[in-house]
Amino acid sequence: MKKKRKPREFRPGSVAYACLIYLFLYLPIFVVIAFSFNSSKMNIVFEEFTVEWYFKMFDNRQLMDSFVNTVIVAGVSTILSVIIGTLCALGLYRFEFKLKNAISSSLYIPIVIPELVFAIALLSFFSALHVSMSMVTLIIAHVTFSMPFVVITVRARLAGFDRSIEEAARDLGANGFRTFWRVTLPMIAPGVISGGMLALTMSLDDVVVSFFTAGPESTTLPLKILGMVRKGVSPDVNALSTLMIVGTIAILLTSNFIQERLERKL
Amino acid sequence: MNRFFKKHLGVFVTVGPTVLWLGIFLLIPLAYVILMTVLTKNAYGGMDFIFTLENYRNLFANEYLKVFGDSIWLSLQTTVICLVVGYPFAYILANAPKRWKGFLVMLLMLPFWTNSLIRTYGWNTLLRTEGILNHFLQGVGLIDQPLEMLYTDGAVLLGMVYALLPFTVLPLYTSIEKLDKSLLEAGSDLGASRVHVFTRIIFPLTMPGIFAGSIQTFIPSLGFFFISDMMGGAKTMYIGNLIKNQFLSARNWPFGAALSIVLIVITLILMKLYTRVGSLEDMA
Numbered sequence: 001m002k003k004k005r006k007p008r009e010f011r012p013g014s015v016a017y018a019c020l021i022y023l024f025l026y027l028p029i030f031v032v033i034a035f036s037f038n039s040s041k042m043n044i045v046f047e048e049f050t051v052e053w054y055f056k057m058f059d060n061r062q063l064m065d066s067f068v069n070t071v072i073v074a075g076v077s078t079i080l081s082v083i084i085g086t087l088c089a090l091g092l093y094r095f096e097f098k099l100k101n102a103i104s105s106s107l108y109i110p111i112v113i114p115e116l117v118f119a120i121a122l123l124s125f126f127s128a129l130h131v132s133m134s135m136v137t138l139i140i141a142h143v144t145f146s147m148p149f150v151v152i153t154v155r156a157r158l159a160g161f162d163r164s165i166e167e168a169a170r171d172l173g174a175n176g177f178r179t180f181w182r183v184t185l186p187m188i189a190p191g192v193i194s195g196g197m198l199a200l201t202m203s204l205d206d207v208v209v210s211f212f213t214a215g216p217e218s219t220t221l222p223l224k225i226l227g228m229v230r231k232g233v234s235p236d237v238n239a240l241s242t243l244m245i246v247g248t249i250a251i252l253l254t255s256n257f258i259q260e261r262l263e264r265k266l
Numbered sequence: 267m268n269r270f271f272k273k274h275l276g277v278f279v280t281v282g283p284t285v286l287w288l289g290i291f292l293l294i295p296l297a298y299v300i301l302m303t304v305l306t307k308n309a310y311g312g313m314d315f316i317f318t319l320e321n322y323r324n325l326f327a328n329e330y331l332k333v334f335g336d337s338i339w340l341s342l343q344t345t346v347i348c349l350v351v352g353y354p355f356a357y358i359l360a361n362a363p364k365r366w367k368g369f370l371v372m373l374l375m376l377p378f379w380t381n382s383l384i385r386t387y388g389w390n391t392l393l394r395t396e397g398i399l400n401h402f403l404q405g406v407g408l409i410d411q412p413l414e415m416l417y418t419d420g421a422v423l424l425g426m427v428y429a430l431l432p433f434t435v436l437p438l439y440t441s442i443e444k445l446d447k448s449l450l451e452a453g454s455d456l457g458a459s460r461v462h463v464f465t466r467i468i469f470p471l472t473m474p475g476i477f478a479g480s481i482q483t484f485i486p487s488l489g490f491f492f493i494s495d496m497m498g499g500a501k502t503m504y505i506g507n508l509i510k511n512q513f514l515s516a517r518n519w520p521f522g523a524a525l526s527i528v529l530i531v532i533t534l535i536l537m538k539l540y541t542r543v544g545s546l547e548d549m550a
Contacts (some may be wrong), residue, residue, distance in 0.1 A: 014358045018370070021355045025377045025431070028388025031398065035391065043391045044401055084283045091280025103285060110292055114533055116489035116506055117299070117526040118292070120513050124302060124523070125295035144291045151284065207383045207492050212513070222383035229387055229496055241387070245380040252379050256372075 029245060036238035043235070054243075057236035066224040067240055073135065073210075073220060074203040077142035081199040084143070085150025086192055090184075092151070093158040107148040118145065119212040126213070133215035141213040146202045150195035157191025190259045197255050204248055302523035311517030321524035330508070334528065337505040340419075341487040344426040348434035348483050349476065351427070356438035356475075360445075371439065378432050386425050386496050393421055393497075417499035425497040426487050433486065434479040441475025442468075481536050488529055505529065 031043075039048040057063060092104060110118060122141050123133075131137060165187070169179045185192075207222050214223060221244060225237055271278070306316040324330065359370050377385065392399050393416040400412035415421055445468065453463045491506035498504075505525065512522030 014361075017354060018358050021351070021431075022373060024428070025374070028385045028392065028428070029377055029380065031388045031391050032384060042396075043394075044396060044398060084287060087280045088284035091277055094280070095274075095277045097274060097277050097281075103281060106288060106293075107284075109296075110288070112485075112533065112537060113296075114485055114489045114526075114529045116491065116509060117296075117529050120509065120522060120526055121295035121299045122291065123513060124519060125291075125298050128298060140291055144287065147284065147287065201379050205379070205381050207381070208489060211492070211510075222381045225387050226383055226492055226496070229390055233387065233391075237387075241381075241384045245384065248379050248381075249376060 032238050033242045033245065035235065036242040038235065038238075041235060043233070043238070053236045053239035057239050060234070060236050063221075063224060063236060063240060066219050066221045067244070069135065069138075069214075069218050070204065070220040070222070070244070073138050073142060073218075074200055077139045077146060077203050078196055078200045080139070080143045081147040081150050082192060082196045085147045085195060085199075086154050086188070088147075088151045089154035089158060089188075089191075092155060093161070107151055110145050110148050115145070115206075115208045119209040122209070123212040133213055133218070135215070135218040138210060138214045138218050138220075141209050142203045142206065145206075145209060146199035149198045149202065150192075153195035153198060154188055154191040157188050161187060186262075190262050193255055193259050193262070197252055201248070201252065204244070299523045299526060302520050303527055305520045307518050307520050313520055318520075321520045324521055325524055325528065330525075333503050333505055333508050336502055337488060338532075340423065340426065340504060341484050343423055344430060344487045345434070345480050345483045347423070347427050348431050349438075349480060352431055352434040352438055352479065353476075356435045357442055359435075359439050360442035374432055374435060382429050383492055383496075386429065386493055389421075389425055389428065390416060390496050393424075416497065419498065419502055422494045422498040422502075422504075425493040426490065429490060429493060430483045430487055433482040437478035437482060438472065438475045441472040441478075445471055477540050481540050484536065485533050488532065 034046065035043050036053055037049050037051065038046050039050040039052070040046070092100065119141070122137070122144070126133065126137050166179055166183055169183045170176075174182065207226070210220050210223055211226075214220060219227075221240065225233065225241070228234075228237065302313065303321050304317050304319065305313040306318045306320070308314045359367065359374070362370055391397055394400070395412045395414055395416065397416070399415065400409075403409045404412065449467055449471070450463055453467050454460075458466065488504075489506045491504070491510045494502075494504050494507055505528065509522050509525045509529075512518045512525060516522075
């Protein structure tokens, strides 16, 4: 590895290498997006530009259902993770109690454990209780693997929290709830948002856990594609996938922007 | 008792839900998997509560040892390729001009905010025998016959490297970024060559990043059954697919559970190794 003479300048070799890696990372995404505008039914050559698949996809009921499922599961599991996770982070920050260390380190279990093991564990657990797989089991699964990330992110934010501001609010007559709402929450908001975004992306990105914990009526878009891919995928899948790609990126960029604004306000 | 509850009311309200949730939906299910490994499978695809070590004994059958070998080999190749390709990339990112850095890291993360299966499906479209890449290569006259690229072991490796590269790059980036630049200057002032500066200073100091990156690549790669499903032929069986099959088609759950214990053991060994050089907090 080279040591840079002028470390703050781009060098042609580095730029070329970085571009190559970025090309590799974006290539399959470009393929999906490009073919969503292709008039040919086969994903081989680009024939003519069209947006017809973006209308035709609405006729594909199963496909649309899977997309709606994906959105519902991601939304509900993110909200639950954020509420439970933020509460936990606040509790771990504020109180001293026995088992605190044990609880903090058990938060790392879902992060460290292979997802496949977690997936089959939940599948076995639910079927031992004769619970059939549905949207509910899917949401439970997603909350379980994403909530620890919320706790860790919010905790990291709280670590740099000046407690005297809270005390000042109390001294000036604010009650506990008001202090939380007007002082604590705005302070930890950037952490809560980034924890929530982490939970959202993890839910949208998940394949392995959903594969085992989704019921026949609650398949998500990725699972639907996995089922179709051997037989050949219809082009409306490209259109819907493009929507999902663009949607996810748009949400995350917006939240990033909001987060930066919040940071600046403090 | 009452006083105990009153004193800890805050703890119960805040930390309680998490403890309950993780207890019910994580710890109990995991304990149940461990219990399953010693149960006997019955003829109807269910389990009988009869103690047996049969499932563990079956792990040592030659066909399964081969699956473990193939899986570890694939994950090892994935990890090494990700490190070799990712290290220079992380280095470039970490040394980029400051106003570019945030943007470049964002650009790295962006694809990984979108679903990994959709991206793997993109590769599937590219590599098909009747797919884009072959069509292109034939069009420019580089090949006469379409190449069989999809459904090979190479395609699986490509899919794995693709899916896991950012998981290698991010910890590497963090540890290179943290490097104390004055040490490098001191090294070269004292006459060390660039190669020397790298092998004696940069490389050892970024070891925690290399370890974290490797583990975050190796462990998930063992479980990504959908990548081998979409990119690989049925020729090679990997542990992820084997576990999936035991639970879905073969319906031998006790054996599937024993197989997942293998995954856990591999993970624990790697984590143990890792905690010698870094801390758990760096993983998240």
